[in-house]
Amino acid sequence: MMSYIARRLLQAVPAVFGIIIINFFVLHLAPGDAADVLAGEAGAANEAYMKQLRETFGLDQPLYVQLYEYVANILQLNLGYSFRHNMAVADLIAERLPATLWLMLSAVFLAVGLGILLGVTSARFVNTIVDRIASVLALLCYSTPVFWIGLMMIVLFSVELGWLPSGGFETIGADFTGLDRVLDVLWHTLMPALALSLFYLAVYARLMRASMLEVYRLDFVTTAHAKGLSPARVAFKHVLRNALLPVVTMAGLHLGGMLGGAVVVEVVFSWPGIGRLAFDAIFQRDFNLVLSILVLSSVLVIVINLAVDLLYAWLDPRIEIR
Amino acid sequence: MSGVAPPLLEVRALETRFSTEAGLVHAVDGLSFSVNKGDSLALVGESGCGKSVTALSILRLVPDPPGRVAGGEILFEGYDLLKLSRRDMRRIRGGEMSMIFQDPMTSLNPVLTIGDQISEAIRTHESVSRRSAWRRCVELLELVRIPDPHRRVHDYPHRLSGGMRQRAMIAMAVACAPKLLIADEPTTALDVTIQAQVLGLLDRLKRELGMTVLLITHDLGVVAEWANRVVVMYAGNKVEEGRVDELFAQPLHPYTQGLLGAIPQAGRVHYTNARLHEISGTVPNLIDPPARCRFAERCAKAIDICHREYPAPFRPAAGREVSCFVAERDLA
């Protein structure tokens, strides 16, 4: 198990290098001096910062030296300093990351949970009106832009009905503690997480429906019925777990996409995560911060994919981890 | 023998149909036969003749839709299974009557351990604790001669060989000491050497547990070796029935004769080729089957009436039956 994880991490090394190198080239293909891009137009006034950037990233050296310096710096998590925020970039990201992870975790939970529910219902009532309605619902969720549905939810639930807060991570200045704070955060999480989950919910519902129908045709389901089990027990103990496997695979593949969705959702709901941080950095032209977020997000995707593979192996005993 | 006692299972005029895009398939079309207590009855026929559908119909496991038991009665100890509530039917399944399937590779759930799957069968029908159900699992694995049963209960199916899996399936099926065990091609997916072992196991369990077994197979070698009575099916119908020794010695229906690949002669028939003998022609389309002998087109002996009418069952002796105009004429 440990050696498996170690091997997988080792395999990820070329990917991490690849990502860093792609970043490096994006930086150099951009119009103007890399230092300009990194410092941003507005930041160009600060000569000391420019000089520091040139030195840190060796920008006056030949390209291959620059590449080496760039990779070495990033691997040591030496991501530079953000004058905008007056903080080391690494610290800044570390401070904002938990909010994004929490948002994504909540969204995955909603997407997988509701998606499975919808898909199982569809499969149970296949080709009936219930199935049709569920399919149309899934197709609608699948086609809705996340930022737009977020705004529409704010109109409905915050502006018109006044049920839910329109943004933020928690009530500012309320200084809740303990359980009150947890509830307050949950309350604030509900809408953004739901908005972010809708697209994936639709994907999982469709996948789950197909997967359930597929598994129901397999021989061991007949065996289970032949044992005299109730339909509910067959569905939950025998079919569901097997049908979940493709959904888990998919959910793993979707995490990168969800990080992108998180940028938009965080902007719509003023959520203090790295997506919002990246968005602000773009308009402050703090590209060093933006690129650092991009690299770290990619690494995050690799790590989460590994976790999903372990989960998959736990769900499917046929896969032996060694 | 058991002529007076009522049969354990009696299938009467069973009709099972499947709706497909091409039309309604009459997979089983008016089949009747009975299984007496203690029998080892073999239901024989080519693939697609409706023998597996018959087994599923008895347990009411025909996938619906597209399938449906459209008519007939299935009397088990005198009760019509087709009239039972779903709840009562579930009590029968796996309890009074259980089934094992053709492919042990796909018939066990890959994500549950052998022990989980066997103890589930026990706990569905008997209120016993988890621990004692688990203990029974180990005993059952011992009973079916799976080596190292204490370890095997914790294994997932993919860790077992095909033969071992089929033994585990059998252990699961006999867990609640059923009165009737239906075995649908239990050895077809296995190696020849393993086949003999599994058949031997079934025989031993039948004696030790006092079960009645309905074996479904296309393999006449298995029938000759294992069964005491045999029902031959063709295109959704019974064409011939009898004791194994009688039927092999003197097959009456031209289809049975073709299967045995031998012409009946005085004395013994030697069936060196135990596999199904190739009969020329194809199985008739079961969508709107014609109201005449279904074997007529492939039959070398067919006479006029065979192409016009449906032959009624003819009983030349007790427990012997054939549906064939030619055989009836010759025997009369």
Place this chain on the structure above:
Amino acid sequence: MRRLTEFWRRYRRNVLAVLAFGVLLVVAAMAVFADLLYPQGPWEMVTRPFLWPGDRSQHLLGSDMLGRDVMAGIVHGSRVSLLIGVVATAVAFIIGTLVGATAGYFRGWVDDVLMRFTEIFQTIPPFMFLIVLVAIFKPSVTTITLAIGIVSWPTLARLVRSEFLTLRERDFVQAGFVIGMSNTRIILTQILPNALPPVIVTSSVIVATAIINESALSFLGLGDPNLMSWGTMIGAGRQVLRNAWYLTALPGIAILLTVLALNIAGDGLNDALNPRLKSG
């Protein structure tokens, strides 16, 4: 031509897909005839601000905070969405087919290297990559289109590769090897035409995703500043969300309908192109 009628006959069986095709035709017509329908363009202030939909019959969908006609914006916005959606998909199609075909045809180390490369691109969160690319290269129709193409190609590359891997083993391709056809000729005349159906189906979904990505970029303020796009309208409407939510709702419905139509049409195409695979 006969294949086309046969295809249409099969496609027609799915009523929803026909409806979706109709919606796409309407959107395309809006894009083509935008200048005829609203010759003054989408930026012109034509009436008083904050007219709600239905307030005045000549401005059916109302007006925004500057008195610009919302309908004119939506009609002109369809141009940006369709143009970027289709061209970006074409870019993704070209890159994806080149990479996927090369990997699937030559197999071996070429395949390994190219697929590793593709995996790396798939690891980078696509939308994040997209905003970074657009921001660094300055937003314009060209950069946005190219950037969307760059983040969309890996899906197509993998699909094309797997099609090539199976097709290259088929008899008619092997026959090509036997009679000494050149690699290029085999790829172009034997394999590619047979690999196209699933690629076309996936492309329709990629157009849908590209339209959503473009609108999200414009919403974030990273759209082409010289063009009226549905996303731009939503971004502008967001400022007055509390009082005039219709300014956000309407362009969003336009996006939703277009994307929905593309997805349904994609399903319909799939059923019509692979009739065997149809399931309950």
